[in-house]
Amino acid sequence: MTDLYQSQRAMRNMRRAAMQRGVIAILDVGTSKIACLVLKFDGPEPDREDGLGPLAGQSQFRVIGAATTRSRGVRFGEIDAMAETERAIRTAVQAAQKMAQVRVDHVIACFSGAHPRSYGLAGEVQLTEGQVSEHDVARVLAACDVPDYGGGREVVHAHPVNFAVDHRTGFGDPRGHVGNRLAVDMHLLTIDTAAVQNLLYCIKRCDLELAGIASSAYASGLSSLVEDEQELGAVCIDMGGGATGLSIFIKKHMIFAESVRMGGDHVTSDIAKGLQVPFAIAERIKTVHGGVHATGMDDREMIEIGGDSGDWEKDRRRVSRTELIGIMRPRVEEILEEVRAILDAAGFDQLPSQQVVLTGGASQIPGLDGLAARILGQNVRLGRPLRVQGLPQAATGAAFSSSVGLCLFAAHPQDEWWDFEIPAERYPARSLRRAVRWFKDNW
Amino acid sequence: MRALKGERGEGWQDPAPSRLAYRLNRLWLTPLVRRFTRVGLPALALALSVGLYLKDDGRRGDLVSGIADIKRELQERPEFMVTLMRIDGASEPVAEGIRSMLPVALPASSFRIDLETFRAAIAQIDAVAAVDLRIRPGGVLQVDVTERQPAILWRTASGRLEMLDARGHRVATLTAREARPDLAVIAGEGAEDRVPEALTLLAAARPLAPRLRGLVLMGERRWDLVLDRDQRILLPETGAIAALNRVIELDRAEDLLARDVAVVDLRNDYRPTIRLSAAAMATLRGEVLDETKVSGQ
Numbered sequence: 001m002t003d004l005y006q007s008q009r010a011m012r013n014m015r016r017a018a019m020q021r022g023v024i025a026i027l028d029v030g031t032s033k034i035a036c037l038v039l040k041f042d043g044p045e046p047d048r049e050d051g052l053g054p055l056a057g058q059s060q061f062r063v064i065g066a067a068t069t070r071s072r073g074v075r076f077g078e079i080d081a082m083a084e085t086e087r088a089i090r091t092a093v094q095a096a097q098k099m100a101q102v103r104v105d106h107v108i109a110c111f112s113g114a115h116p117r118s119y120g121l122a123g124e125v126q127l128t129e130g131q132v133s134e135h136d137v138a139r140v141l142a143a144c145d146v147p148d149y150g151g152g153r154e155v156v157h158a159h160p161v162n163f164a165v166d167h168r169t170g171f172g173d174p175r176g177h178v179g180n181r182l183a184v185d186m187h188l189l190t191i192d193t194a195a196v197q198n199l200l201y202c203i204k205r206c207d208l209e210l211a212g213i214a215s216s217a218y219a220s221g222l223s224s225l226v227e228d229e230q231e232l233g234a235v236c237i238d239m240g241g242g243a244t245g246l247s248i249f250i251k252k253h254m255i256f257a258e259s260v261r262m263g264g265d266h267v268t269s270d271i272a273k274g275l276q277v278p279f280a281i282a283e284r285i286k287t288v289h290g291g292v293h294a295t296g297m298d299d300r301e302m303i304e305i306g307g308d309s310g311d312w313e314k315d316r317r318r319v320s321r322t323e324l325i326g327i328m329r330p331r332v333e334e335i336l337e338e339v340r341a342i343l344d345a346a347g348f349d350q351l352p353s354q355q356v357v358l359t360g361g362a363s364q365i366p367g368l369d370g371l372a373a374r375i376l377g378q379n380v381r382l383g384r385p386l387r388v389q390g391l392p393q394a395a396t397g398a399a400f401s402s403s404v405g406l407c408l409f410a411a412h413p414q415d416e417w418w419d420f421e422i423p424a425e426r427y428p429a430r431s432l433r434r435a436v437r438w439f440k441d442n443w
Numbered sequence: 444m445r446a447l448k449g450e451r452g453e454g455w456q457d458p459a460p461s462r463l464a465y466r467l468n469r470l471w472l473t474p475l476v477r478r479f480t481r482v483g484l485p486a487l488a489l490a491l492s493v494g495l496y497l498k499d500d501g502r503r504g505d506l507v508s509g510i511a512d513i514k515r516e517l518q519e520r521p522e523f524m525v526t527l528m529r530i531d532g533a534s535e536p537v538a539e540g541i542r543s544m545l546p547v548a549l550p551a552s553s554f555r556i557d558l559e560t561f562r563a564a565i566a567q568i569d570a571v572a573a574v575d576l577r578i579r580p581g582g583v584l585q586v587d588v589t590e591r592q593p594a595i596l597w598r599t600a601s602g603r604l605e606m607l608d609a610r611g612h613r614v615a616t617l618t619a620r621e622a623r624p625d626l627a628v629i630a631g632e633g634a635e636d637r638v639p640e641a642l643t644l645l646a647a648a649r650p651l652a653p654r655l656r657g658l659v660l661m662g663e664r665r666w667d668l669v670l671d672r673d674q675r676i677l678l679p680e681t682g683a684i685a686a687l688n689r690v691i692e693l694d695r696a697e698d699l700l701a702r703d704v705a706v707v708d709l710r711n712d713y714r715p716t717i718r719l720s721a722a723a724m725a726t727l728r729g730e731v732l733d734e735t736k737v738s739g740q
Contacts, residue, residue: 069458087459094460094468103472205462207469 008155008418014211015410018106023064024211024410025093025104028219028403029085029111029199031074031242031265032361035395035403036092038065038100039410061411063390065100067092076261077113077216077243079198086202093206107203108212108410110219110402112243114195116156118256118346119147121186132165132174132182138420140184149190156196156215157189158417161253172251186417187255189215212410217245217257219405224359224383224398225249233351236383237339237372238402239362241265244335248348253414256346260338264362267331274327275319277305285324286365292332293367294325332365336375343376357383361399518552526550526582533588537570541586553578569613595638595645596623598630598657611638631660641666647684650691654700665710674700677708686712 018024019041026037039061069091073084097104123144127136141160149155163171165179174182196213203210221236233250240263248256267290272282289303298321307315348354356376358368363382373380384397385404395403460468470476497503526549530538544564547555558576565574565586575587593606593614604617606626613635617623629641641658644666648655651670659667666683668676678686686709693699699707703723708716719727 087457090462090465091459094465097468097472101472103469103474207466 008416011210011212012413012419014106014209015108015413018211021105023100023102023104023106025096025107025208026403026406026410027089027092027107027109027203028216028400028406029074029077029079029089029109030071030216030240030402031077031112031263032071032240033068033399034071034074034085034088034092035068035400036066036089036096037063037391037395037403037407038096038102038104039407040064040100040102041411061389061407063388063392063395063407064102065096065098066392066395067095067099068395069095071241074111075242077111077240077245077259078192078195079111079202082198082202085198086205089202090206093208105207105209106211107208108214108406109199109203109210110214110216110406111195111199112216112238112240112245112259112402113261114191116189116191116215116217116245116257116259117149117153118258119149119188119190120255121146121158121188122183123186124181124183127180127182130178130180132177132179134175134420136182137163137175137184140182141186141417141420144184144186146188149188152193153190154193154196155188155190155417156213157187157218157254157257159187159253159414160417161185161187161251161255170251187253189218189254189257191215212413214406214409215245215247215257216240216402216405217247217259218254219403219409220245220359220385220401221247221249221254221405222408223385223405224357224401225355227252229353229355229357232353232355234353234355234357235343235348236357236359237363237376239263239335239358239360240402241361244339244360244362246339246342248343248346248351250351256348258342258346260335260342262331262335262338263360266335267328267362267365270327270331271324275305275317275324276314277307281306286328289321289324290328291321291325291366292329292371294322294329298322298325328365329371332368332371333375336372340375354379356380359383359385359398359401361397363398518554521582523553524550524582525553525556525578525584528584528586530586530588533571533586533590537568537588537590540568541565541588549584550582553582556584570615572608593623593626594642596620596626596628597635597638598628600632604628605635607635607638609639609642611635627655628657629660630657631663633663634658634660644668644678644683644687647687648691651694651700670700674704675706677706677710679710679712682712689715 015024022041024039024041026035026039028035041061069088071085072088073079073081079085093104093107121144123140123142125136125140125143140163162169162185163174164183164185165171165174165177166181168177168179171177199213200210217236217238220238221230225234225236230249230252233248235246235248238245238247242261242263242265244260244263246258246260247254264286268279268282268286271277271286272279275282275285277285285303285305289301291298301321302318303321303324305317305319307317309315343349354377356372356379358372358380359382369380369382382398383401385401386408387396388404388407391404497506528542528545528549530541533541544561546557546561556578558578562574562576565571565576565588570590571588572591573589577585579585591608591612591614594609595607596617597605597607599605604620606614606617606623608614620628627641627645629635629638634641637660644658645655648668651668654670654674656669656671659669661667661677665680666678668678668687670676676687676690690699690707690709694701699717703720704717705720706718708718
């Protein structure tokens, strides 16, 4: 518990230092690509009278460098071959630095795999002074009973979601309320420690310092859900290369996150196996001709497969688009079914609004929204990330929603558990305090 | 498992930068290093090479003399040479003096003639009222001199005769009174400072001009008009012109000054006085003058 506070606080301090220097890098380590954005912070914009600002308050930073490289050594959103991944990170960071003409030292990273698992925590304290103070908030957060999430796991997010004073609930900020009892609901997200350690090691080897870590499902939810969806309840499904992350938002807080260890790369490998072509050709066929909904027209549309085996018969094969769709659709359906199962388990159907937003690179398959509507419910839309100042056109697609979300995360981090002061009872120096209290009580 | 070391096949090139290249790239993007390499190092190298070159005395001397040569060559181009001096408006002795004062021998480069100091030096000459110097195209040093005009002679305490202009400034020393018989003489302590006053008195005394010998300032206060035959007219401190006119009128009416009068004293306005000469006194008293005595003693 205490070392969690320390490591997260250390990262938070590093982030603050980076903001002060004005330059911070965003690193999205994905299975199919690694994206690096360099952000420049110009300080907060001047307040306007009506309290609004341009670009929904996002104008305080600009993207001054952006680079994408093909990912190497990453599987299922987790680092598999360290040296390969390190090289890929180096490539991306160097290209982004070259575009920005600035050296970056601090990096905020996210990744999609590593078995994220959500826990709902509840805590309750009696108020001593009849009014909620900042100290009471810290106390109630500390009073949450941490579940036994097992060894080899690490907490990445711990958001206080809801506060309740006596029998009134739904407070975002309970400070100053009068009552006798303060309760909190908290959302805790844990991931595998090994994955974090591996990422940390790779980033260290690139002479960078980790200033923050986030789950990519959370980051893409931040960037691709619009404000009312975050408020009323929605799920963001980030269909990446090796893993599909999903994050449920309500009242502008993430309350659940999971990931399915399947993604676009599996579709590609199905095509490669089914058509007996190399991976690169399968990827090209998928992106150019892919789809999930066959029509009569697709029977007549013949696709040149191509190849360089040297065998004329093999290299001149042609398949109809219907066949290709027949290969892709079961896998996409499988992914969506898995998502459906997770949503059912999480109780998504209890939310007031059940908006489903599909984003990520694999969400660009034509006809996916129709297929998803059959499996996930009627409120399905395709999401693209928010527009961020200075982002190149090439990096505005759905595949970059977690990168953009990470930018927002860097600029406006949500209050987490460790941002509140540690309550006095947990200080190691409490013995002295207790001695003083003993003196007060007895003399 | 793939081979861990190398051998990805011929022509395969890792797109990733090597660790060293990455680190050097980051070093190059560090602002301090960048600034030092772009500004500091070239400046250092330049300073070092210049310093090493100039370390040798001979080279330094060569450099200095080379620069001096170029400078002289440029200055001595025919466009900048002054070949003759032309003096206008000066009399012969003054012109001679100016010629002797020219600091350089002509022909010389105009860069070497300091017109300002030369002009100041010429203006030092008493006989020169104003001087205008310029270098005309064609290499002519044009000197326009305005000379002072002597208006009066001044007998100094030591007996020397100086010529003064109308404002009392010295023009030249006169060796003989006969050289300028047209100018009147003034004398007395402080007379040279009151030349304009003396000139107005002399102008008023024009009817007496044939007999006039000069003016003497008495006690730095009032003037005595001295005529020949040792006659003196003592003028008052104020209203000297009026007093002088009165004498002239008396002379015209009564022929006063032709008589044997030694002094006409007009210092007191209410009581003009005349003093007879000794001979006249004797005649008046019916005595015979001692012939041995010199008149006026």
